[in-house]
Amino acid sequence: TLDSFGLVLLEDDKKLQNADNVLPVVNAKDAGGPEVAAALDQLTKVLTTADLVDLNRKVDAERAKPADVAKAYLESKGLLKK
Numbered sequence: 001t002l003d004s005f006g007l008v009l010l011e012d013d014k015k016l017q018n019a020d021n022v023l024p025v026v027n028a029k030d031a032g033g034p035e036v037a038a039a040l041d042q043l044t045k046v047l048t049t050a051d052l053v054d055l056n057r058k059v060d061a062e063r064a065k066p067a068d069v070a071k072a073y074l075e076s077k078g079l080l081k082k
Contacts, residue, residue: 022049
């Protein structure tokens with residue numbers, strides 16, 4: 001959606017911005033069993049900030065359904081069977 005406002009995403013060529021560490025946060029009471037923790041651990045290992053930007057673009061700019069975007073991403077990373 002940046003394009004629609006005539007904006008661009010800047011590159012941090014001077015490495016001034018701290019690295020992003022994507023981490024899911026879940027209420028322990030509502031998280032379920034160890035299977036949920038294991039699934040989130042696998043996702044944490046592959047999900048990057050660039051991935052999040054792309055996923056958000058697909059939903060916001062391309063108007064794709066969030067569930068479809070998430071499913072395609074998980075399948076592409078081998079975290080969900082096709």
